[in-house]
Amino acid sequence: MSAKIITISRQFGSGGRSIAKQLAIKLGYDYYDKEIIEEVAKKTGFTKDVVASRGEEAPGKSIFSYGFDGQGVPGIMNGMTMNDYIWSEQRKVIKQIADSGKPCVIVGRSADYILREYDDVLNVFIYADMEFRKERIVRLYGNTDNKPEKRLEDKDKKRKANHKHFTDLDWGYAPNYDICLCSSKLGMDKCVDIIADLAK
């Protein structure tokens, strides 16, 4: 097999983003992560922080709508809620990236689902054990008032709810991906090697 587009879904703290970045360098592929957020922010006028949290972590229910309590702002967001609007714009950006025809690695944002009709896509899920993830988020992002375990659980829950809401698929359920790798067990470099070998 080979793959021109690689989507990396990942648990927070699993090193999925670093794996994606190394992979892109190794293969000479374009890399999309924060670039998607910046593009959506530019298009919608929302801040990058809003796009980052709404576009990937907002649950389907109890959404904070912009303006008319759950109804969105007609004219500005075509009657959609804020979350739906950001997701829809994010979807367009991801499709544009894929349509450009340039080989790329895309991190998160349900790109696996958005590009499900495209050929040459390899969908990867990266996860890790709790100790590995706890150590990693504290080292990379520092401590907060919440314990690391709680932060990880919250983030998992939000990504899961967001993914379910927009795709109706269970986030992390193996058959929804082509390959799933435990970075703490296999080692991050090994994950890069396995995926790169499959993509070639």
Add this chain to the structure above:
Amino acid sequence: MSAKIITISRQFGSGGRSIAKQLAIKLGYDYYDKEIIEEVAKKTGFTKDVVASRGEEAPGKSIFSYGFDGQGVPGIMNGMTMNDYIWSEQRKVIKQIADSGKPCVIVGRSADYILREYDDVLNVFIYADMEFRKERIVRLYGNTDNKPEKRLEDKDKKRKANHKHFTDLDWGYAPNYDICLCSSKLGMDKCVDIIADLAK
């Protein structure tokens, strides 16, 4: 990393068993699949068919008990239900295999969970898309009154329920395994190569 014991959990029709067999040959490891059923049948006095279906596919609820309607037969099965008794004997056989210290590949039967405290274990989950699985079960096991899709769904449901009942884990949820591979997408030989490389 390296692994002396490889457990292969698999969707019915995914080719997981064939992958496990090829892997054992490639690595020179012992292979356990039907051998476990035979050993449990010998120990318990049940037929191999009963052990095969009860040991891996019986749901936790609505079990057919042997004798006292759901209560098991005290003295023969220590007051356990038939399913619990078979599972318990199966667990002992799997631990004996692991304790022998000989490198091996074990197919199914929640061996990943049973051996969770052991070192040098690599837990693999193999799955495939519906078309691949349908074609495979009809070719290997022939047609039955039930449509292939229905047979696959039934088997998945039973394995899932059995696994949940005895382990409280979600069967097929990626973070419960070290690596999960889609055999129809990656190719069966590639799956063998990836796992063998990790085990070495």
